[in-house]
Amino acid sequence: MSLNRLRASSGTYNVRESELARQYLRPERMLRCVVCFLDDTQQTFELERKAKGHALLDQAFQHLDLIEKDYFGLQYAEASGPAGLRWLDATKKIGKQVRTAEPYWFYFRVKFYVSDPSKLQEEYTRYFFFLQLKQDILRNVLVCPTSTAALLAGYAAQSELGDYNPDEHLSHYLSELRFIPGQTGEFEREVEEQHKQHKGQTPADAEFNYLEHAKRLDMYGVDLHQARDQSGVEIMLGVTAVGLVVFQNHVKINTFSWVKIIKISFKRKQFFIQLRREASEHSDSLIGFNMLSCRTCKELWKACVEHHTFFRLHVPKAPSRRHVFQIGSRFRYSGRTEHQTMQDCKKWGKVERTFERSPSKKYARRTVGGHTTDVIVEERTIDGLTNVPANTTRITAPPTNGTTTAYIRPYESFNNRLVAAATGASVVNTYVRPKKAWSSSEVAPPPPPSSRKPDEYTNGRSSIDHRSENGAESLVVIRIKPDEQGRFGFNVKGGCDQNMPVLVSRVAPNMPADLCTPRLNEGDQVLRINGNDISVMEHDQVVAYIRQSASNSTGLVLTVRPNVYVGDDEEPEAQCVPELQRVARTVPPNDRLPESVRILNDSLASGLTLEQFEQLYRRNVAMTMSDARASSNLSKNRYRDVSPYDQTRVKIQECPTGNYINANFVNMEIPTSGVVNRYIAAQGPLPNTCADFWQMIWEQQSSLVVMLTTKVERGRVKCHQYWPDLYETVDYGLLQVTCLKEEETPSFAFREFALVHLEVRARDGFLLRFTTAH
Missing domain, CATH: 2.30.29.30 (Pleckstrin-homology domain (PH domain)/Phosphotyrosine-binding domain (PTB))
Incomplete structure (x- = not known):
């Protein structure tokens, strides 16, 4: 008999030994990781010994219920000290990266700082960015001037404390909060003045404004x-x-x-x-x-x-796949x-959620031996508490159900906390985060249009009613329904007691005034509220009238004059405009356009183009705009703050209503080439200025028109349709326009027109190319 056949015909199994092995089998020891979050809460996670970094990241994101999670990461401190901060690699084992004793300490932080806060879809994500930037400024990681720090601290105070109330916010009410290192009483007074100016802003609004100003700092996101x-x-x-x-x-x-x-x-x-x-x-x-x-x-x-x-x-x-002799990472x-x-x-889409914002740590100043230091005041219920830091002072408050104690310990910097974590010292929680208890001020999105009647409006959505007065201007009727807290989300300034019209000074993002159609814009002049003239009302009366409308079933109905600009005529006479890089003369003619595009991309990426644009003057004080402001020409202007200069405006020669049109000659010289490109910049025509527009085209012999706006944007009429439809002919005064060709793309429409003068037919007109944006 062969050996294989002998093995196949016999076998043994020890039942008792197998059961004993199962009974005394020791489970594998788990890996304990403590994550400190941005709201000063801590959570312990247990993972397998061979777990990789992505397992801990997933549990941390799941604990926060974070959707836009790719901007964040976990940091840990190496055993060599706080200078060795490392990001946890998601693809490698945790035990191979962290060299300290268990439990492993990690710190949840922003890893990729978004360039524009508006890219963040959720208020919840912006809140964590707000907490991160607050910590960066307090720890002097994000360096900023004192004036900017006071402005940011004012928004932070508005987010946490709400509107300034002199009855509640007494003298030195900000001394318990810390915004910058080495905070002084003078700085707190500056913050208090900033806090007063942010009245009416919700926590979400204040945090968004905080991010908008912080992103402009040189050290932001570095x-x-x-x-x-x-x-x-x-x-x-x-x-x-x-x-x-x-x-x-x-x-x-x-x-x-x-x-x-x-x-x-x-x-x-x-x-x-x-x-x-x-x-x-x-x-x-x-x-x-x-x-x-x-x-x-x-x-x-x-x-x-x-x-x-x-x-x-x-x-x-x-x-790439590693080769046998490949060198490098x-x-x-x-x-x-x-x-x-x-x-x-x-x-x-947006996920509707609510969340509770964590209160900031409370500080106090303690002087020992002539040396003043900041200490953190922590409230604790000490029933069953056994681990209390040795360097704390106990202050017992009046007893309630349990004995509540405030522990005061010296303020520790972020680096010191990392050292303590690396050596195995315990850090006491400062705040217990409620589980899934969110509260948000965002307005719920409106139901789809198909589920509403034409006359209904919900959560700020409304219908539009444009009215013209002798073609001079369009008044817009805006209907706004308040949110659940009775807020409309906009601020106004002016009144008869201030000798200025009532203007919309600010519209909060994601609030009813921002979500309604047509949208309420900054600079709009409010003429009527719920059909009543407010020209004789004082500022406080206007504000009270708007607030009373929150209790009406119909909400708030505003009649506004769009985009009114009221300001000083004085503008800076001199501006320091940074010089842009230009195409060198040595570049061959065929390569100049690609080289110019490359330079433009570099300038946009580095922010130089934006910086130059922001520093351009709004108006040349050496030039006048008297013709645009004449009473006979006001009806020809779409906006009151966009007017042509008297010295460079286009003048129409043959027009029965005068020679004025809201259009300006623009000459752009191409440096080092000797070429000057000449353009005409004109406003979108009004119903009463279409004939003037075509007369200008005829006189200037313009063969190309590029329209950079659509007819209606967010419920606002931006331009009247001053051209005929395909194969149709329309007379504009003495000019006859015929649409010969139309070609549309997802972004633009290309049209060709034949323009003929009815009294000069012998010239046969000329062919006009026309491009509009969808």
Whole structure:
């Protein structure tokens, strides 16, 4: 008999031994991770010993119920100290990354700072960005001027404390809060003045305004890394959404945008960036920096890879397959990009939720031995509490159901807390986060149009009624229904006691006034409220009348004159406008257009174009606009703050209503080329100015018209249709216009017209090309 047949015909199984093994089998020990969130709460998660980083990230996001989660990450401190802050890699095992003793401590933070807060779809996400920026300023990570810090602190106080009330907010009411390091009483008084000016803003509004102002700081969203240049001077390299920024003594000295960088690489302690050659250069530029160690050099390189992928790519690039003799890191960003996050949020839409905002820590100043320090006041119920920090002072309050005690301990910086966590010291929770207890001020979206009657309006949605008075202007009737808290979401200024008309000074985002159709805009003049003239009302009477409308079943009905500009005529005489890079003369003619586009992309990415635009003067004080403001010409202006100069306006020669039209000659000189492009910038015609518009085209012999607006935008008429439909002919005064051709695309419509003068038919008119935006 063969050996295989012998094995197949026999076998044993020890039943008792198997049961004993099952009984005494020790379960695998779990990995304990403590995550400190931005609202100062802590949560312990247990994972398998071999769990990777994405498992902890998923549990943290699930705990917060966070949808726009790709902007956030977890940081941990290495055993070497607080200087070694690292981001948790989602693709690697947690035990291989963290070298400290258990439990492992992590800190939930913003990893990718969004360039524009309006990109964040949810108020809940903006709230976490708000908490992160508050911490960055308090820990001096985000450096900002004192005036800006006071403005931001005013928004923070409005978010947490609500409207300023002199009966509740007594003297030094801000002394318990901390906004900046080394906060003084003078700074708190500045914050108090800012807080008074933010009255009426909801927490969501105040936080959005906080982010809008914080994003303009030079250090906003900068991931800093210590380095030295080739001369040995100490600098800081910052990785941002737009590229690599160089700081020296907290001052930005250079910016390398992603569009200019071809390649990034590192070798040991040296970090290199390769830049695209300029027009006057013959080869690409290679710039090197010296880092403190090989580890920090690789961390900088990884940060550049992640930021470039997240902000610049639509889909992450998959890592290449490793070859046998491949040298170098194969690291690639493994998460979703900003584009994917925004597309996913648009697909699912807004999630209606409520959440509770966590109160800030309460501080007090304590002087010991002539030295004053800030201390944190923490409220605790000490029943069963055994672990109390040794450096605390106990203050017992009147007893309730249990003994409530306030513990005061010295304020610890973020780095000190990281050291304590790395050495295994315990950190006491400062606030217990309620489970799934959200409350939001966002207005619920209206039901789809198909489920409403034509005369109904809900949550700010309304119908539109344009009325013309002798063609001079269009008055807009706006119907607004308050939200659940009786708010309309807009502010007004002016009144008869202030000798100025009642104007809309601000419209809060995502509030009924912002969501209604037509939308209420800043600068609109309010003429009537619920059909009653308010020209004789004082400011306080107007505000009270608006608030009383919240209790009406019909809501608020405003009759407004759109976009009225009331301000001082004085404008700055001199502006410092940054110089833009231009195409060099040495560039061949065939390459000038691509080179110009590349320079424009670089300027847009670095923010130079936007900076130049914002610094342009609103009006040239050396030129006048008397003709536009004449009583006979007011009916020809769509907006009161958009008028042509007397010296450069277009004058119509043959027009029965006068020579005025709201249009201006624009001459644009192309530097170094000797070419001057000449244009005419005109407003969208009104019903009573269509004939004037075509007369201008005829006299100026303009063969191309580009319309940069649609006829109606968000319920507002932006331009009257001053052209005939396809194959139709319309007379505009002595001019006859015929539409010969029409071609539409998703974004634009291209049309061709034949323009003929009825009294000069011998000239046969001319062919006109016409482009409009959908």
